[in-house]
Amino acid sequence: MAASMKNIFQPVSRLLLRKNPGLSVVCTRGSVYDQSYLETSKTLEEIKRPLAEDDIRRFRKIKAANTDDNTFADSDVVVGKLINMITKCGRKEVARDIVMKALEYVKRVQVEKYHKASDEEKTLIVLDPVKILHQAIENGKPLLITCRVTMSGQKHLVPIAPSERRQNFLSLKWLVSAGGDKPHRVRFHDKLGQEILNAFNEEGGLIQRKQEMHKICEAHKAYAHLK
Amino acid sequence: MKRSIISYRSYCQLLRLWSSKSARVGSSSVCCVKDNIVTSLPACFQLTVPPGRSYCTSTENVDEEEDVIEDDIDDVGPTIPVFQHRTNLPAKFRTQHDDPTKFSLEDVGLYYKVSPEDYKKYIQSGQWPGYKKQVKTFTEATVMVRQPALEVLDIIENANYDYPPLRLFFYGKVGTGKSMSLSHVVQHCGHQGMLTIHIPDFNELIRHRTSGVRPHAPSEYTDGLIDYTDDALNWLQYFKLQNEELLKKLNIKTTKEYVWSARDSTPVGSDILDLLSFGLERKKYSSDCIGAMFREIKKAANEKRVKVLVAIDGVNGLWKNTTIKDSEKKIINAQKVSTIQHFHKLFEHNWSNGICVGTLCPSVEAINNTMYENKMDVPYTPQYLLKKEGFDYMDPFVPIIVSEYNFKEAHNCIDYYIERKWIQSPRSLTESGKKEIMMLANMNPLQLMTISGRF
Amino acid sequence: MAAPMNSRCISCYNYSLSHVINSAKVLRSSSRLVSDAASSRKDAVIGSTDDKDSKGFRRYQMKKFGDIPMERKGSRFTAMVKPIAPRYTKMPVNQDWTNVWPTAQTFKWSVVPLPLKQGYLKNKMEAAGDGLPPQKRGNTELIKIPNFLHLTPKHIEKHCKAIKKFCTEWPSELDTVKDMDYHFPLEVITEDYCFSSPSVRDPRARTVTFKFKASDLEMDSHARDKWQKLLKSRDDKVTLKADRCPLRKQNYDYLQYLLTALYFESWKVEPWEAEMTQEDMLDYSWDLSHSKTNVVNIINKYREKDQTIEDPTKRRLPYVSDDVSPDTVTSLEPVKEYKQSVEELNMTGENITTINNYKESVLKLLNVQTKSNNSS
Structure with missing residues (x-):
């Protein structure tokens, strides 16, 4: 029941509201834009395409584009999320730098491996760091996480199945903390890149954290009926 | 609603x-x-x-x-313009051969491969760290043939060596490829049998070191000057690496006896390689060794026994202040360092059969501490860098500009990175994507190298 | 209001005759007033001047409840009066604006016939209507700012016409600004101040400023150079300001003296000026520079080698003859080009063209051979 309560208070998309006019939802996050605003065009092709005479965008107000959005080749949603998570004190340029260098590190290792490998091995090596990042996060997603439930004065850890959204978040969060767990002299972007590669190969700090979580869930499986 | x-x-x-x-x-x-x-x-x-x-x-x-052919989707709406064109031409960014001595203007913008020995000898030192990493990742070292280098080589080939040496200097914005062009020139001349006196990164000698002051000592030979001991030794090793084979063939003999101390001396008629090895053994005398060697080389060049190329990357550093303070807590100028003075004397007009090449390069501190927002906007023009003293000394010299990539060169660069699997993002593999990368980097070679790591 | 006064006056006038009759008259007139008012209530508009009695005097109509339709808002009643149209709607297009707005006045929105808008919409609520800036009606911002509606061209014309009889004609020699500058090169600026305090004197009133152009003074190149050094500025426009003396006249005399002294001093040539070096010069002069000595040296060096070669075409510098004194060297063509390029480098600064020119001149000077012009 608590889970279903939670779902109501998740941020709901504008499209959902628009399509179902009878639906009333308490929106927990605020926005400068009300319902009448349309989304921006975020790709170069769409921007350059000429508007039709009766195109709705001629008559409606349009949201402004985010500073994160760009039409360049290096825009990816997951990478953007990772950058946001590493940002501290609003210093996004620093975070962006770090993530780009980490991905470059990953690419460097893979490309070197590629050039030194034989022709058969070459087809098996993944070179795109963004794909490696996606796979690493997939590998780091926990299938079960614990939740605190108070029963008769006692706080129990109850294993539950997390939503897709929660899984992604935890995977990224653990990746960042695994990247920070390093000796003083090692650079963060190097360590982060190494962690991404490790997670891609099913080893390293991220996978360890996930497996620890699974172990705890296994240990507390008796309480599963409480949820 | x-x-x-x-x-x-x-x-x-x-x-x-x-x-x-x-x-x-x-x-x-x-x-x-x-x-x-x-x-x-x-x-x-x-x-x-x-x-x-x-x-x-x-x-x-x-x-x-x-070929991608877009259907005219008339029934649905306006046609979608094709932003992703396919080119039917195979990419051509490599030269036909790898011999650095035989390039012509048609080869401009194409890459040639450098063998590992040549890489260590001529090209490795003095480049940006990103290039060294790149060589390691791509498992090969390549250099792009560019027009300024070819111009300089043209002049070198057709120069009249009976006369005092010409001075040719590369200048240009940060990251446009001056050190690279210089390395190409040095490699070319080395292959052709010229003796190369090459300081790969002069600004490094002047630079502030947080790890400690450069090891130095008062000069043995001249009063009032100081020596760089470690740096002289390192340079002698580099010199040996570049020119050992040639010197063995040439058999240059000393014309004067050099008395280092009560016990050590190099007699007349000994091979120049003995001087070299003496300098490598005894750190204390390595600076003076350099001076002695240069004296002999100049004499030999005058007698037409050897052709000399003097290449200094960062010539404007000859008049800068070092970060070493003397006993009175005053900062020492580079003119007061004997190790540097030996190189300075090579630019004089009292010898022939040689040519002097160099680059005019803003130092790393100037780039880091600049007040300009964009670090690439640091002033780079010859007179500004040489300042009054340097310009008065070097005048008349030939300044040769190394500019940023033109479209063809930048395109070849990106094609090369694609071939080496360095550029991965699918959008960058298209023509419009390549143009985006070129725009982001503003056609600057260094920026292209650093930015393409992101794609 | 005039009517009762009149009737009372009449009554006063006739008072001596019969007080009773007058008072009866008054009563009668007042009752007639009432009856008249009652009868003509429907026809007469409140405040109109049409309602007149038999003698031609306007009648006062007292306001009664019901005359004006009232609107109730809570406990208050407000008159639903049709507002009078603002004055600007009734203005003819060809009116004389100088009569409407003769002097400087605060902005009256109903009088100014311009569709003005002034202001800033701070939030969405304010902008909800049409999103345009606030109109002029009731706009305090427009009242706050100064307006110059009393200074239109027509106004100025009127002012000028009024003053014209006190003026003489503008001299024909001073038609253009150039002529004015030529005949009156020196500008003397003094200021007068109003001071309200126990003393009427303002200490700022003693400053005198001279403004003129240095190019108006007759000076040769040495004098101009020295003038610039004395003034420590290379600008053509010179400003001299004096407030060191207590009286304005004294400051004026001082500045005159200063100007004369500067001018004549810059013409004088002192013996120690011969010791001037390159660093003291304001402009770059190639003749005194290292560049010249370098060129002379290098040409000498080349010539030493050239002398051994018999054939003049095979010499490195074929344009050099046997005489290599500094004067002859500087008169050679390539050296002249070189000199020009170096001077340009130093004076205009470094850019692509100047550096390229320098490069070309050096290549020609040293006769550098490339593949394209390979002769030997």
Whole structure:
């Protein structure tokens, strides 16, 4: 029941509201834009395409584009999320730098491996760091996480199945903390890149954290009926 | 409200139709659109990776039939302009041969491969760290042939060596390839049998070191000057690496006895290689050793026994202040360092059969501490860097500009990175993507190298 | 209001005759007033001047409840009066604006016939209507700012016409600004101040400023150079300001003296000026520079080698003859080009063209051979 309560208070998309006019939802996050605003065009092709005479965008107000959005080749949603998570004190340029260098590190290792490998091995090596990042996060997603439930004065850890959204978040969060767990002299972007590669190969700090979580869930499986 | 929803719905339907149609053809231009507007329910990480279509202009063969032809989707809406064109030409960015001595103007903009020994000898030192990493990753060292280097080589080949040496200096913005051009020139001359006196990174000698003051000592030979002991030794090793074979062939003998101390002396008529090895053994005398060697080399050059190329990367450093303070806590100028003075004397007009090449390079501190927002905007012009003293000394010299890449060179650079699997993002493999990268880097070679790591 | 006064006056006038009759008259007139008012209530508009009695005097109509339709808002009643149209709607297009707005006045929105808008919409609520800036009606911002509606061209014309009889004609020699500058090169600026305090004197009133152009003074190149050094500025426009003396006249005399002294001093040539070096010069002079000595040296060096070669075409510098004194060297063509390029480098600064020119001149000077012009 608590889970279903939670779902109501998740941020709901504008499209959902628009399509179902009878639906009333308490929106927990605020926005400068009300319902009448349309989304921006975020790709170069769409921007350059000429508007039709009766195109709705001629008559409606349009949201402004985010500073994160760009039409360049290096825009990816997951990478953007990772950058946001590493940002501290609003210093996004620093975070962006770090993530780009980490991905470059990953690419460097893979490309070197590629050039030194034989022709058969070459087809098996993944070179795109963004794909490696996606796979690493997939590998780091926990299938079960614990939740605190108070029963008769006692706080129990109850294993539950997390939503897709929660899984992604935890995977990224653990990746960042695994990247920070390093000796003083090692650079963060190097360590982060190494962690991404490790997670891609099913080893390293991220996978360890996930497996620890699974172990705890296994240990507390008796309480599963409480949820 | 209702009417607006209906019209919006129809808009979405339109997009779905377009995307379904174009998915058949295979272009990915509309897929992104669809993903952004239509599927906006808790999207989480719905990835907009378009269907992997390699638009790489690589060396693989390309069929004529696979050209992308956009259908005129008249029934649905206006045609989608084609932003992703396929080129049918295979990429050409390598030269036909790797011999640095035989390039012509047709080879400008193409890469040639450098053998590992040549790389260590001529090209490795003095480059930006990113280039060294790149060589390691790509498992090969390549250098682009560029017009300023060819111009200098042209002058070197046709110069009249009976006369005092010419002075040719590269200048240009930060990151445009001055050190690289100089290395190319040095490699070319080394292959042709010229003796190369090459300081790969002069600004490094002047630079502030946080790890400690440069090891130095008062000069043995001249009062009032100081020696750089470690640096002289390191340079002698580098010199040996470059020129050992040539010196063995040439057999230059000393014409004067050099008495280092009560016990050590080099008699007349001994081989110059003995001087060299003495300098390598005894750190204390390595600076003076350099001076002695240069004296002999100049004499030999005057007698037409050897052709000399003097190449200093960062000539404007000859008049800068070092970071060493003398006993009175005053900063010592580079003119007071005997190790540097030996190189300074090579630029004089009292010998022949040689040529002096160099680059005019702003120092790393100038780039880091600059007040300009963009670090690439540091002033780079010859007179500004040489300042009054340097210009008065070096005048008349030939300044040769190394400018940023033109379109062809930048395109070849990106093609090379694609071939080496360095540029991975699917959008960058297309022509429009390549133009985006060129624009981001502003055609600057160094920026291209650092930026392409992101794509 | 005039009517009762009149009737009372009449009554006063006739008072001596019969007080009773007058008072009866008054009563009668007042009752007639009432009856008249009652009868003509429907026809007469409140405040109009049409309602007149038999003698031609306007009648006062007292306001009664019901005359004006009232609107109730809570406990208050407000008159639903049709507002009078603002004055600007009734203005003819060809009116004389100088009569409407003769002097400087605060902005009256109903009088100014311009569609003005002034202001800033701070939030969405304010902008909800049409999103345009606030109109002029009731706009305090427009009242706050100064307006110059009393200074239109027509106004100025009127002012000029009024003053014209006190003026003489503008001299024909001073038609253009150039002529004015030529005949009156020196500008003397003094200021007068109003001071309200126990003393009427303002200490700022003693400053005198001279403004003129240095190019108006007759000076040769040495004098101009020295003038610039004395003034420590290379600008053509010179400003001299004096407030060191207590009286304005004294400051004026001082500045005159200063100007004369500067001018004549810059013409004088002192013996120690011969010791001037390159660093003291304001402009770059190639003749005194290292560049010249370098060129002379290098040509000498080349010539030493050239002398051994018999054939003049095979010499490195074929344009050099046997005489290599500094004067002859500087008169050679390539050296002249070189000199020009170096001077340009130093004076205009470094850019692509100047550096390229320098490069070309050096290549010609040293006769550098490349593949394209390979002769030997």
